[in-house]
Amino acid sequence: MTRVCVVSGSARGLGAAIAERMAEAGYAVVGLDVGYPADRDLSTLPDTATPGVHPIHGDVSDRAAVLELVDVVGERFGGVHVVVNNAAWIHYALLPDVEEETLDRMIAIGIKGMVWLSQGAAKVMGDDGGSIINITSITATTGFPKATMYGALKGAGASMTRQLAVELAPVGIRVNAIAPGFIPTPGSLTVVDQAGVDRRESRTPLRLATPRDIADAVVFLASDQAGAITGQTLVVDGGLTVSL
Incomplete structure (x- = not known):
């Protein structure tokens, strides 16, 4: 039986890497993103x-559309x-x-989308149980300049992870999160210049994580090898937060 995975925000960056890696692991992956062509509908x-x-x-952020997609899949x-x-x-x-x-749109995608x-x-x-994996961020627990809105959203995702882990455990659904550090994806590079990338790299003890690192962590948390893990946040940041 082919296992099925739904990934939101999968047209580029981390989402694309996660979708591709889960497909490599043998999943039928349904990617949801406004970045895909409009003719790519449920049909x-x-x-x-x-x-x-x-x-x-x-x-x-469209509740009706999201619920329909999951039902159809x-x-x-x-x-x-x-x-x-x-x-x-x-x-x-x-x-x-x-x-x-701006704040309304961030909430609609980052919080409401996660809820729906x-x-x-x-x-x-x-x-039958299953696994829900939320992509949060180290900004949920660590302060950075100009990151108040983003950190608040990711903090909400981290809290939701813990609450849903308890709520959904009786039906066998595990809920975990992955908190990446800075990753030079196309999205992050629109708000961080090369000097900022170099600064973050110099402060990271091991190395900057890559989209593949995050995708590999998703595969692990989705697997039976993580069958007793729920309510946890796995930090993938090259050691940055432990060195601060």
Whole structure:
């Protein structure tokens, strides 16, 4: 039986690496992202769970669309085993520069999107159990300039991980998080210049993590080898936070 995984924010960066790595591990991966072509709708899904990445255009902040996607995937593929809440909209700003429209969009994607996808997954996973993995950040517990909004969102994701781990344990659903440090993805490089990358690299004891490092951590937490792990946050940051 092919295991099924849904990954939000999978069109580029960490999400793309996670989707591709889960496909390598033999999963039928359904990727949800507004970055996919608009004609990639639910009708383009195969009839059975086929290993590989199956992109679907959609906004994770749209509750109705997210719940429909999970229902359709569960029905057509025979269930959903893993959900990765990766979608986020990154914006750094000092407190006086925080704008309502920007904050609303960050909350819609980073918090509401996580709730909707987890909500749908918990319903579809049911008594068969499963794994929900939230991509948070070291900014949830460590202060950085201009990161108040982003850190607050990731802190909410970290808290949600712990709460849902307790709530969903009776039905066999494990909930964990991965907290990456800085990773030079296309998204992060829109807000951090080369000097910033060099500064972060110089402060990291081991090395900067890569998207593949995060994807490998997802594969582990989704696997049976992590069957007794829930409510935990795995930090993948090259040792940065332990050296601060």
